[in-house]
Amino acid sequence: MLRSISPASPPEADRQGLAALARFYAWNAPLYDWTRPAILYARGEAVERLAPRPGERVLDVGCGTGWSLGRLAATGADVVGIECAPAMLARARRRIAGLGLLRPPRLEARPYGGHDGRAGAVDAILFSYSLSMMPGYLDVVAQVLRDLRGGGRITVVDFLDARQPMAAWLTTCHVVLGPARLEALRSAFPAHHAEIRQAPLWRYFLFSGTR
Ligand SMILES: C[S@@+](CC[C@H](N)C(=O)[O-])C[C@H]1O[C@@H](n2cnc3c(N)ncnc32)[C@H](O)[C@@H]1O
Numbered sequence: 001m002l003r004s005i006s007p008a009s010p011p012e013a014d015r016q017g018l019a020a021l022a023r024f025y026a027w028n029a030p031l032y033d034w035t036r037p038a039i040l041y042a043r044g045e046a047v048e049r050l051a052p053r054p055g056e057r058v059l060d061v062g063c064g065t066g067w068s069l070g071r072l073a074a075t076g077a078d079v080v081g082i083e084c085a086p087a088m089l090a091r092a093r094r095r096i097a098g099l100g101l102l103r104p105p106r107l108e109a110r111p112y113g114g115h116d117g118r119a120g121a122v123d124a125i126l127f128s129y130s131l132s133m134m135p136g137y138l139d140v141v142a143q144v145l146r147d148l149r150g151g152g153r154i155t156v157v158d159f160l161d162a163r164q165p166m167a168a169w170l171t172t173c174h175v176v177l178g179p180a181r182l183e184a185l186r187s188a189f190p191a192h193h194a195e196i197r198q199a200p201l202w203r204y205f206l207f208s209g210t211r
Contacts, residue, residue: 029087062130066092162202
């Protein structure tokens with residue numbers, strides 16, 4: 001059963017987590033696009049599985065430096081990237097400006113959650129390696145259920161688990177491993193496709209569900 005969320009601001013524990021994330025990305029953001037493409041598997045496939053259509057309202061939650069934003073917007077969808085870490089958001093802003101898109105994605109500088117007037121109005125939501133960084137993941141899944149219209153889609157690609165010492169390294173990167181998030185997704189979206197894949201240093205999952 002998914003808990004309901006506090007509307008405007010995340011609980012204190014989550015807020016503390018967000019402050020730590022902002023500090024982490026303040027020094028990590030400049031390295032991000034050099035280091036992650038080789039290790040964040042199936043990001044492109046996640047965009048393809050979400051399959052945005054022209055005019056659809058699409059959220060990229062935890063958009064980071066915006067790797068997926070241009071790919072989502074290239075479909076003609078109306079894309080919004082939501083990102084809480086200022087250093088990552090600044091890079092996303094620069095990346096979008098460089099793409100010269102007719103309908104560039106819009107960016108929102110905030111943690112995902114709370115009431116923003118979108119309830120039931122979103123067609124599709126992407127989480128690309130971001131849900132594992134959200135301590136209040138049950139609140140996040142509950143928010144997705146509120147935001148998506150009936151028949152709306154969610155796709156999540158993310159870390160599942162790893163052996164040591166990789167698990168310890170991922171923890172220092174604010175990644176929370178384990179099956180809890182995948183289980184929450186499975187129970188929130190009964191109509192779904194879920195796959196667990198082995199990468200050289202960890203396992204990750206790809207999940208697509210329909211509201
Ligand atoms: C590993 S990065 C992934 C970025 C991007 N989606 C990608 O595939 O490259 C995770 C991002 O999620 C953001 N994030 C974590 N918790 C968030 C929250 N509650 N609301 C919005 N963004 C969040 C982090 O700041 C970070 O930029």
